[in-house]
Amino acid sequence: MVELISIWIGAFITLCCFSFLYKDNPFYRFAESLFVGVSAGYYLSVVYFHQVLKPNLLAKLFPAAFASGEAASAAPDYWLIIPGILGCLMLLRFSQKLAWVSRFTVAFVMGVSTGLTIVTSTQQYLIPQIAKAIKPIIVSGNIWQSFSNIVLVVGSIACLFYFFFSTEHRGPVYGNLAKIGIWVLMISFGASFGATVMGRISLLIGRFSFLLHDWLHII
C-alpha cells in the first residue's frame, strides 16, 4: 500500500514538472517548492545531523550518549574538540559583530585544501596529461596512428596558442594556429553538447520508464 501511494505521488510530481514544458503554472511551482523544502529538510536532518555530525563528532566525543553497541563503551576522543570548535565558529557568521571569527575556520579549510590540491593536481593531472601528449608524429607502418598522433599534438599546441592572449591573434603562424585552436575547441564543445543531450535523454527515459512501467503498467 505504501509503495502504491509513493508511486502515485511520484507520478503526480513528475507530471507537475513536465507541465512546465507547456507553460508556467501553479502545479509546477508547487512541485518546485516541495522539492526545495523536502531537500532542505532531508539534508539538515538525515544528512548533516544523522550522517555527518552524529557519527563523526558526537558519537566519538560523547559515546555513551550518541554511539551504539560496542562503540558506546569506547573512550571519548578529545582531539575532536578542535574541529568541533572550528565548526561552531562558522555559526558566528550569523552575528554581524562576530562574523570575522568564522574566518579562522575558512582559513584552515582553505589552507588544507590548497595544500592537498596543489600537490595532487600536479602529480596526478598535469604531469600525466603532458606526458601522454608527447607522442611520435610519425609511426612507421601505421598511418592511422601517425594521423591520430598528429591531430593530438597539433590540437594541443593550437589550443594553447589560442589561450595566449598577450599577443594579437594575427600573422601566418600565430593567427592560423589560433584559428586551428578555435576549430579544435569547437569540436570538443560539440562532443560535450552531444554527451549532454545523451545524458538528458537518458534521464527522460528513466522518467517515462517510471510512468509507463511502475505507474501505468503499460510496458
Add this chain to the structure above:
Amino acid sequence: MDIFLKLKNLDRRWVYLCVALSVILPMVFKFELPIYPGAAVKGIYNKIESLEPGSRVFLSFDFDPAAEPELGPGAIAIFVHMFRRNIKPIVGCNWPVGNEIAEKCITQAKEIHKNTFEKYNKENKLVKGCKIDPENGKDYVILGYKPGGIIHVKNLCTDFMGPYPQDKDGNPTDNMEIFKTANGKRFSMNDVALIISYTAGTNGIEAFISNEMFHKRPMAAGCTSVNIPRFTTYLQTGQLVGMIGGLPGAAEYESLVDHKGEGRAGMSPQSIAHLVIMIFIILGNLAFIAENRKMHKKKA
C-alpha cells in the same frame, strides 16, 4: 524555402512533443538494436574477469537520484558480474544519498544473480565458491556516506576501520569476514584489487585519482554522459582501466554479462530520440541559411 522560414518560428512545444513521442513509442512498441561494447567498457569487464575469485573491490557511489537512471543500470550489471565471479564489493559513498541507491542496486543484483544462478551453474560459467545468495559482511558490505571527499579517500588509503567503525546499518566492521587480511594488518585501500567510482560530479573518481600516489590501485569509472569527454582524458593517460559512460555504457556492460536490464531497454528510445534531435538540428540550420539568403536578396 518558405517552409524552412516557417519552421524557424515553430513553437518549441512541438519540439518537446516530438522528443517525448520519440522516447515513448519505442518503449511501447519494443524493438532491439544491436549493441557493440566499446574498448572503455570492455576495459572494466576484462579487469574484473582477470581478478582472482575472493578479491575485494571498492565501489564508491558518488551520485544522487538525479543521476540514477544513467548510473544505476551499470552499477547493477557490475554487481551481477562480481557475484558470478565471487568478487566481493565493498561499497562506500562520497555523496550522501549514495547509500540508499547502493542498497537498492545490490538488492536488484542479488535477485538477478539468484534467478540466473542455476542456468549459469549448468553452463559452468560460475567460478568456484560462487554463492547463490551473497551475505552481507562476508560477500559484500555497504559502509555508507562519509564527508570529506579527497581527504576521506586519503584516510582510506591507510585504514578503513577508522573512518568506518560501523557499516551503514550499525554493524561493527572490525570483525567482518570481508575485511580480514592475511597478515592480520588493518584493512586499507591497498587490500582492494580495483577501485570503481560511479561519478555524477565532484568528489567522484577524481578524488581517487588525486590519491593514486597513496593507494596505487587500478581504477575505473562509471560516469554520467555529461562527464564522458572529461573522463576520456584519464583513459588516454592510462589512469583508468575502463569506463562505463552513461546509459549506453550500461547497455554495453549488460550485453557483456548477458543481462537485459534498463540499459539495453533504453537503447531503442535513446537512438530514436537522438535521430529526432539530429533532424531538428539540420532543419534549424536549413532555416537559418534560408533566412540569411532571403535577407541578402532583399539587400541586393
